[in-house]
Amino acid sequence: MTIIDTHVHLGKSKFSGVESHEADILNAMDRHGVTTSLVMPQPTLDDVRDVHTRIGAMAKQYPGRIYGMASIDPWWDAQQYHEEVKRCVEDMGFVALKLHPLGHNVSPLSPICDKVYEAAAEYGVPVLVHTGTGNPFALPSLLLDAAKRFPSVSFILCHAGFAVYTDEAIVAAKYADNIYLEPSWCPTYTIVKMVKEVGIEKIIMGSDHISNLPVELTKFNHIGLSQEQLDMIFSENPKRIFKLKP
Numbered sequence: 001m002t003i004i005d006t007h008v009h010l011g012k013s014k015f016s017g018v019e020s021h022e023a024d025i026l027n028a029m030d031r032h033g034v035t036t037s038l039v040m041p042q043p044t045l046d047d048v049r050d051v052h053t054r055i056g057a058m059a060k061q062y063p064g065r066i067y068g069m070a071s072i073d074p075w076w077d078a079q080q081y082h083e084e085v086k087r088c089v090e091d092m093g094f095v096a097l098k099l100h101p102l103g104h105n106v107s108p109l110s111p112i113c114d115k116v117y118e119a120a121a122e123y124g125v126p127v128l129v130h131t132g133t134g135n136p137f138a139l140p141s142l143l144l145d146a147a148k149r150f151p152s153v154s155f156i157l158c159h160a161g162f163a164v165y166t167d168e169a170i171v172a173a174k175y176a177d178n179i180y181l182e183p184s185w186c187p188t189y190t191i192v193k194m195v196k197e198v199g200i201e202k203i204i205m206g207s208d209h210i211s212n213l214p215v216e217l218t219k220f221n222h223i224g225l226s227q228e229q230l231d232m233i234f235s236e237n238p239k240r241i242f243k244l245k246p
């Protein structure tokens with residue numbers, strides 16, 4: 001069975017202090033039967049360009065097994081931001097952009113975030129948005145505005161509201177065709193609710209922390225989903241949303 005982990009970090013988090021290296025990611029994938037990981041920098045004090053370069057090298061060494069995602073601070077000026085997106089997507093084949101309202105200290109409604117959405121539209125890649133911790137900037141409903149203004153862009157609500165704001169994430173995904181949910185850290189019963197309210201085709205799996213990977217897999221495997229539904233969450237949905245090549 002193909003399993004795609006859509007939320008993996010390389011490097012050191014400025015919040016948790018947790019650091020993961022290339023070998024940690026590859027070992028965890030082997031241990032837990034993960035076929036493909038989508039890897040991005042942490043919210044970090046390190047230079048994200050360097051982390052992107054490391055991720056690009058991983059993707060080159062493990063084609064189809066590792067894909068990169070760029071996490072660039074929208075407070076960078078437009079030209080710098082755009083140059084780094086271009087380097088990541090065109091030169092290194094990255095498949096998504098990340099916006100971290102807590103890590104980047106910005107509301108998704110701020111005009112400075114338009115450069116994120118515009119770049120995503122230009123390059124045809126989805127935007128992952130951290131949600132749930134770091135409110136009010138991380139409230140899931142704030143993405144409704146961008147989703148309506150940029151209908152060609154897919155928006156993934158990482159952590160789907162992070163347990164406490166899951167209902168709000170459900171409402172956002174229910175009323176915008178281009179909003180998807182990645183429910184890491186959410187309780188099992190809320191994932192059942194997401195599947196029922198939002199639809200199986202809008203749910204994907206992400207681990208966020210290496211030690212949390214088996215937990216997220218276990219959650220999905222024990223909430224009464226059929227093999228076909230699991231295949232959509234673990235494989236078919238991320239392939240379609242991130243336009244991964246077979």
Ligand SMILES: [Zn+2]
Nearest residue numbers: 007009158208
């Ligand atoms: Zn994360």
